[in-house]
Amino acid sequence: MSSPDFVIKNALWRGEAHDLCVADGKVLELRPASGEGYGDAPVVDASGLVLLPALIDVHTHLREPGFEWKEDIATGLSAAAHGGFGSVMCMANTDPVNDNAAVTERMLDRAREAFPGGGPRLFPVGALSVGLAGHELAPMGELAAAGCRAVSNDGMPVANSELFRHAVEYAADFGLTVIDHCEDPHMALGVGVNEGAISSRLGLKGQPTVAESLQVARDVLLAEYLGLPIHIAHVSCRESVELIARAKERGVRVTAETCPHYLLLTEDAVEGYDTAAKVNPPLRTMDHVQVMREALRTGVIDMLATDHAPHAAHEKEVPFTQAPNGISGLDTALCVTMGLVDEGVLSLDDLVRAWATAPAKAFGLPVCAFAPGDPADFTLYDPSASWVVSPQTMHSKGRNTPLLGRTMPGRTAFLYVNGKRVV
DSSP states (O other), X not given: OOOOSEEEEEEEETTEEEEEEEETTEEEEEEEOOXXXXXXXXXXXXXXXXXXXXEEEEEEOOOTTTOTTTOXXXXXXXXXXXXXXXXXXXXXXXXXXSOSHHHHHHHHHHHHHHSTTOOSEEEEEEESBGGGXXXXXXXXXXXXXXXXXXXXXXXXXXXXXXXXXXXXXXXXXXXXXXXXXXXXXXXXXXOOSBSSHHHHHHTOOOBOHHHHHHHXXXXXXXXXXXXXXXXXXXXXXXXXXXXXXXXHHTTOOEEEEEOHHXXXXXXXXXXXXXXXXXXXXXXXXXXHHHHHHHHHHHTSXXXXXXXXXXXXXXXXXXXXXXXXXXXXXXXXXXXXXHHHHHTTSSOHHHHHIIIIIHHHHHHTOOOOOSOTTSBOOEEEEETTOOEEOOTTTOOSSOOOOTTXXXXXXXXEEEEEETTEEOO
């Protein structure tokens, strides 16, 4: 082995202490800790810290350009870094919309300016349609050349199935994958609460699960017919999971994500008209939570994503029906899912797949599997560093989370990207 630039010693990898040797931004070797010296190489003592690949979030809203009072690329990437994320894909619903190379390139410039020595990688998601209006396809070749890895109309679901079909075909020509926010726009737009007993008691129009699964059914049928990939965003309900499972059994090229809040919270969180829990698709019942957990564990749901959607306090401190949808998730996502590992709901391998290897495979992103030559993108998680979620402890500008006041069971202690310490 050549000489390492530095060594992470005694980190817990799959429950056993390991030493990680890094040189030139890449993994040299990961091996069981032996007490052996490494010459003059600097050493970081990681005793008691859990070693993970740097997480990949395929679905965030960083709000820049246009909505910087909610979040900007610098604060969003800072929240990502402190949450353990080494790569982030950001959605196109900015102002102007990211439907052309100039906006994509500006996003990438802002990321470089925020972390001039190197920080979390930013991968913009281009708009599927011009202006997200759902009438004309965006110039996908231009978006791909500028650095986009996927296209999506997230937030503005495409009801026109003919346009959506051509989007899937057009995107594939440029190596892009379509990410679809599955929602029948006529049944569900903007309601932010599950249709059921709680929505009835609160006097709110609820979103039925079928509003999501109708669109999932369309997407899996199109993916099968075309033989092309479609990625389904933020799945929240049993019916969608069943459709995806059956499609995968037939070999359909469909992948899917869910979010930590759909694994942790139920519709009860909106009691008292709590706008912090207003999210789209809405939080469902415990039956759906259990289904989502099992689907993630078994791989029917391939990966996790935060759907990080920051808003300013004044935007959420309004009557429920007027508040925007969204939960700020980058700060808390890893802690929530590590909590599920602690409870035995997920294994650590499930977590690594869901936050790193599956997203990397689906979107062609770099990932660290700790093999020699892999990018030295890794997180060291301190399970003893419990913290309380509060405006003072979050790094995102958006503090709109129903988890405010909760104690999290650990926190990111270090993040390295390309062998450079970011946190």
